[in-house]
Amino acid sequence: MTTLLIHRARCIAVFDDANTELQDGSLLIRDGRIERIFASHEPLHAWLSPGAVDEVIDARHHVVVPGLINTHHHMTQSLTRAVPEVQNAELFSWLQGLYPIWAGLTPEMVKVSAQVAMAELLLSGCTTSSDHLYIYPNGVRLDDSIEAAHTLGMRFTATRGSMSVGQSQGGLPPDRVVEQEPFILKETQRLIETWHDASFGAMTHVAVAPCSPFSVSQDLMRASAELARAYKVRLHTHLAENDHDIAYTREKFNCTPAEYAQDLGWVGDDVWHAHCVKLDDAGTYLFAKTRTGVAHCPCSNMRLASGILPLRKMLDAGVPVGLGVDGSASNDAAHLLNEARQAMLLARVGRALEAPRVVDGRTVFGCDLGPSDMTPRDALRLATRGGAQVLGRAHELGQLSPGYCADIAMFRTDTLSMAGAAVHDPVGALLLCASGNADYTLVNGRVVVRQGAIATVDMGPLIERHNQLAVQLALG
Numbered sequence: 001m002t003t004l005l006i007h008r009a010r011c012i013a014v015f016d017d018a019n020t021e022l023q024d025g026s027l028l029i030r031d032g033r034i035e036r037i038f039a040s041h042e043p044l045h046a047w048l049s050p051g052a053v054d055e056v057i058d059a060r061h062h063v064v065v066p067g068l069i070n071t072h073h074h075m076t077q078s079l080t081r082a083v084p085e086v087q088n089a090e091l092f093s094w095l096q097g098l099y100p101i102w103a104g105l106t107p108e109m110v111k112v113s114a115q116v117a118m119a120e121l122l123l124s125g126c127t128t129s130s131d132h133l134y135i136y137p138n139g140v141r142l143d144d145s146i147e148a149a150h151t152l153g154m155r156f157t158a159t160r161g162s163m164s165v166g167q168s169q170g171g172l173p174p175d176r177v178v179e180q181e182p183f184i185l186k187e188t189q190r191l192i193e194t195w196h197d198a199s200f201g202a203m204t205h206v207a208v209a210p211c212s213p214f215s216v217s218q219d220l221m222r223a224s225a226e227l228a229r230a231y232k233v234r235l236h237t238h239l240a241e242n243d244h245d246i247a248y249t250r251e252k253f254n255c256t257p258a259e260y261a262q263d264l265g266w267v268g269d270d271v272w273h274a275h276c277v278k279l280d281d282a283g284t285y286l287f288a289k290t291r292t293g294v295a296h297c298p299c300s301n302m303r304l305a306s307g308i309l310p311l312r313k314m315l316d317a318g319v320p321v322g323l324g325v326d327g328s329a330s331n332d333a334a335h336l337l338n339e340a341r342q343a344m345l346l347a348r349v350g351r352a353l354e355a356p357r358v359v360d361g362r363t364v365f366g367c368d369l370g371p372s373d374m375t376p377r378d379a380l381r382l383a384t385r386g387g388a389q390v391l392g393r394a395h396e397l398g399q400l401s402p403g404y405c406a407d408i409a410m411f412r413t414d415t416l417s418m419a420g421a422a423v424h425d426p427v428g429a430l431l432l433c434a435s436g437n438a439d440y441t442l443v444n445g446r447v448v449v450r451q452g453a454i455a456t457v458d459m460g461p462l463i464e465r466h467n468q469l470a471v472q473l474a475l476g
Contacts, residue, residue: 002054004029004406004445005047009059010413011426012037015066015384015399019377021427027064028053029406032201032445036402055447057440061414063426065380066400067127067155067407067443068336069387072236072274072295072324075117075131075145076102076110079470080329091304092214092244095172098329102135103177104476107144109469114148116466117334119454121325125409125438126336127155128387128397130295130324132236132274134161134211135177142191146204153448153456155407157391158195159209159236160188162224164216170252172214181220184210185227192231200396201405201444209236213257214248218264225265234392235266236295239273242306246278258283267292272390274324275300276314277307284310288318293390296382298342299333300326308350311343312373322387337411338435340383347374376431406445409438 006012006027014020014037024040028047038044047053077098086097114131121129129149133142142160149156162184165171171178188208196206208228210216221237228235240246240257249257258279261267267286272293279287279294287294296309314321323343325334351373354366388398396405413422413429417436421429441449448456 001031002445003052004055004057004442004447005044005053006057006059006064006408006410007044007048008040009062009064009410010422012064012400013380013427014401015381016401026059027400027408029442029445032406034400034402034404034406037400057410059410061412062410062439063413063422063430064400064408064410065125065427065430066384066398067409067441068125068340068383069322069391069397070121070126070129070325070336071272071293071322071387071390072297072326073117073129073131073334074133074327074329075114076105076133076135077327077329078113078117078120078334079109079466079473081332083329083474086329089304090244091242091306092172094304094330099173099177101473101476103137103174104473105135105140106138107140109473110140110144111148112462112466112469114145115152115457115462117328118149118152118154119457119459119462120334121336122152122154122441122443122449122454123437123452124335124337124435125411125441127407127409127441127443128157128391128393129154130157130159130207130236130391132159132161132209132211134163134209134215136179137177143195146195149204151457152454153443153446155203155397155405155443157205157207157234158191159207160191161209161211162188162216162220163211164220165214178215181217181223184220185223188224188227189231192233196231196233198232203444205233205391207234207236212238212245213253213260214245218253221264221266228270235271237266237273239276240278240283241275242277242304256280256283258286261292262286269293269320270392272320272322274326275306275309277301277309284314284317284319287314291320293320293322295324295390296321296343297324297326297331297339298346299339300330302342302346303330303332308346308353310350311347312351320386320389321382322390323383335435336383337430340379341431341435343382344374344376344379344431376428379431380427406442408440408442410440411436412439
């Protein structure tokens, strides 16, 4: 039994239904769960006496929020960040430039790159991440990523991606990086039976994740949905990411991406799709009606010029939306707090691009409406409760309430980037000021970032080996 007290925080943003924010509040954690929240007037003498708790963290200079949740990533891509040949490419040409490089991945590369990606996420205050590994050359297995999560101490949703339709069959990836569909299904079943834990507070989930309409068959999509539902695990894929994606679906399947998903059984509250930048109005209505989730990846969408997700329209319609950093080669970073900031800013810009309208006899421009389209607290809610909902964990993650998992991020308010901001609004400052790293990150009550440094691995040798492997992979 372990106990920890977060003592007298500058501000605790609970993100419960009442949007509670406590000044000078405290949190008691026991055995990985939040046991109690103390308001400023409640005495804490008993908990501060010697031996009462295992550790006390002085939080006078911290804003405390639920651990952030990353709903879409490709962690191996941290090995191919900023590759010059694809720095200025859109999605399809970017993929075609990188598939041949990724064909050289090894098990060690997957494990090391996952550790690097998770360390970066943990430092940004992210406590739960999914990862979409869909390429398996040279003996690579999803187990390599799962073992990395165990090493770093990150809560993990490992999605078994796949590609089965190569260029010779009209798909985008080279034939040498696709797999046979019977093997994909058998391996996915093995992973679920080996690693998926459905219990409350589980550290590892497994989801079923054929990659995209342009890299798998409709038969595999249907069979994957049947497999996932037989095991009661979640389903994940890419959908409607850019205009080429839309054109491919129309040409090959004579339908919209939303119709494609519906026809194959890929809608429902056990499904989440990455991107959906180009989802049409009918698709948005379908996703809202069926509670189908979306992983919004604003930095990647800007990096690849995919477009601007109509975020406020989706949220107002009732679509569950979380945030994702996407692959480290289409974002070149894995800072989830910054992703929330970019989601806020991009939503405002998107609204500002709308045509002017006349309301009650006066002209209203998009710039009049943009700033209120996504507030700092809206963006943090996406990064916490939104992500928990999309990953099917809203009953245990995403807010700081008694009984919930003790997944917590603590950011200092006395830093240079917060100067002149935290004195006014420490929660708003997290999104409006430069995105800093967490001072403490706790996963399941365990301190995995302490005073701004990863506490579970020695980062120096890890980064050095990661860079060696990145060069090795690029050289083939």
